[in-house]
């Protein structure tokens with residue numbers, strides 16, 4: 001297994017680590033010129049270079065297929081920019097905003113929905129003035145109950161900066177919840193230091209940490225220990241995963257991932273249908289396949305292991321649940337108003353209308 005001490009940032013380093021073949025070098029250099037590359041030592045150590053279908057490699061090692069952009073793919077697939085009143089803020093839903101402090105990550109996912117914005121050549125981090133303007137926007141919108149730190153990965157920030165931003169948010173009375181979307185506890189668990197945990201605990205608000213992980217192998221002993229440090233400190237954790245072809249698009253893998261989260265005391269929250277990001281078609285599944293997987297998951301695994309399967313409508317119209325439905329109006333008796341409800345084996349049952 002490869003695994004040096006430094007993050008891999010270039011195709012040459014990937015080649016030296018035995019993670020890409022000589023035949024692919026030219027195409028991969030072109031990929032790396034378009035989309036950022038980073039693989040932390042913790043992740044590189046997980047990749048089996050002898051397995052051409054390794055699920056960790058599929059998520060992080062560039063693929064020549066990324067050079068193909070299909071007509072339905074977009075640079076800003078979920079329409080962040082259409083809902084950005086000031087730099088760094090995305091206000092898509094009434095009671096919450098995204099606050100994008102940075103556009104860098106410890107790793108760069110090959111399916112990233114913000115791949116046109118993140119990375120060393122991506123958008124810059126918020127300046128002090130831009131941050132002040134973003135906070136002013138939150139302050140002057142009393143309907144904002146929750147602020148979601150995302151980007152980029154907010155836990156790449158120093159403990160000092162994190163504490164400064166959290167304290168500024170806690171100074172705003174109507175902000176009651178701060179949510180942090182991150183891959184750090186799994187891909188760079190050494191960053192979950194006592195100092196960063198103290199920063200997350202510095203405010204009298206509920207701070208949720210939402211871990212992004214897509215395959216059970218990402219949840220190593222070090223990752224589990226980093227999450228346990230957060231949870232033991234009183235920080236609740238949720239998960240989010242992206243449904244990815246060849247990574248987790250089978251019920252055994254998805255179920256194992258959800259069980260691992262629950263065993264770590266992390267409640268599965270979202271399973272995202274992959275967004276129409278440029279050069280990612282080779283990693284996407286269809287919605288029907290996703291719904292069938294969710295049916296399997298529901299039939300075979302505990303209710304604690306059920307994330308909401310969601311789709312961000314391209315262009316920015318928002319996130320909606322797209323999981324399988326078990327209930328539909330039934331017209332079998334000629335009447336207008338009773339329901340057909342399918343059980344977990346797919347057998348139909350009737351439920352009367354208007355009954356409590």
Ligand code: SF4
Pocket residue numbers: 104105107108109111112113114115118151152153183212
């Ligand atoms: S961690 Fe998130 S923002 Fe960063 S590359 Fe991965 S998907 Fe994109």
